Amino acid sequence: MLNGHGDDLHLVEGEIKHNFSSNVYYKGCPSGLTEAILSNIHHIQNYPSPVANELNDLAAKTFQLNSDQFLFTNGATEAFYLIAQLFSNKKAAIVSPTFSEYEDACKIFKLNYELISRTDLGNTDTDLVFICNPNNPDGTVFSKKELEFLFKEKPNTTFVIDEAYIEFTNSIDSIMPLTENYSNVIVVRSLTKTFTIPGLRLGYIVSSASNIVKLLSLKMPWSVNSLAIKAGEFIFNNYKTLQFNASELLTEATVFKKQLSQLEGLNVCESNTPYFLVQLQNKSAKELKEFLIKTHQILIRDATNFSRLKGEYIRVSTQSKEANIKLVQALKEWL
Known part of the structure; x- marks a missing residue:
């Protein structure tokens, strides 16, 4: 960092x-989640699954997507670093002001990046674009219509849409369904904010199956710990009832x-x-x-x-x- x-x-x-x-x-944590984590404390005595893929089917069922479109990570931050690694030494743009980890990930993996405003997006020609939606720190949003226009207009640019706070607003809907139609879209989500488990570090990537395979080839094993996996299982099995x-x-x-x-x-x-x-x-x-x-x-x-x-x-x-x-x-x- x-x-x-x-x-x-x-x-x-x-x-x-x-x-x-x-x-x-x-x-804080919704009712039942803390208890579910505590009841699984014995799992820390064993290695977790290497890529936490037991969560894929649960997430796919929750969001009506395919299980091969998901990759679970050690918080959303690992996702950004994996994506930056995949695009190492290429060009990137970051819609700013925003979350600093996009910039940090670009520095580490030597992307030639620029910080731009949202009004500059149409004139930007890069391999990768980071957009936080809703944005941190100011809570501004891009509509699904605005984003889909960009995906169509710039098919050679991959757009990383950070939806860590999507459940904190009623102004927009998730663009996860668009990942079935556009191969140049990578959505990053977080379970830590909505369900108040930042100490467990649990996030995930949603994209085309081909993009997931590429990212999976770079991922270190066991980055998602056993308790985070058990928390994820409980959350996806009770997703709607746990929402605030x-x-x-x-x-x-x-x-x-x-x-x-x-x-x-x-x-x-x-x-x-x-x-x-x-x-x-x-x-x-x-x-x-x-x-x-x-x-x-x-x-x-x-x-x-x-x-x-x-x-x-x-x-x-x-x-x-x-x-x-x-x-x-x-x-x-x-x-």
Whole structure:
């Protein structure tokens, strides 16, 4: 990890009472998932299957696709590194500002990459394009129609669509079904955000069977551990019933944004997700983060290290009503 990103709770000394820096669902693991993991703890005594392919059939059934279209990974991040390795020494574009791991993966595997805005996409001629949808950190989205137009117009470009937060928005639908029609599409998904298991690291790739074979040839064995596999089995066997209510979460986010927007000195940015950017006027994001940790045991994301994001920004993710109020009160004090 060259630039670093996301939840840096591990770097903070002392207690954090409210963590706004992580985009995972704030209510924690859904009912039954923790118990399912604990009941399978004995599996750590044995090696897991080399590529976790017992999850393929379950995922295929869940999304009505073919099992040979899936490849499970150690979180979504392993997926990005595998894809970058497959396109090593070629040209790439990254729609920015966005998740830093795309850029890090390109650096490691020596892709000649450029950071572009979404308006530049039509003029970009590269082998690979990374698009986060919905985007992290700002919650902006591409519609299925917009993306399919790109897939058709640029058949020689492979598009990596990161849908890690697709279940945190009602503004768009997944483009996974399009992987049956377009060989130049690779969708990356995550189970860690929706089901609050980032410590287990479980993600997956969805693409054409031919692309999966190529990626599989580069994958290290046993990267997905036994407990992650068992968690995945439980999730896919209960996928719909384990989902949180996105509309409810987005309603909570709307209230939270309104509370923040009433504070002078803050500019709350539009977003299609419960996480969003807040621009600070004449203030330092670094200093605010330090103040909140020291004085209120609150952790936020200093967003100033997102490439192409100019100015002082923080990113916050909607938490409980009580936690949201605590942050608003702390910000009032700081401002």
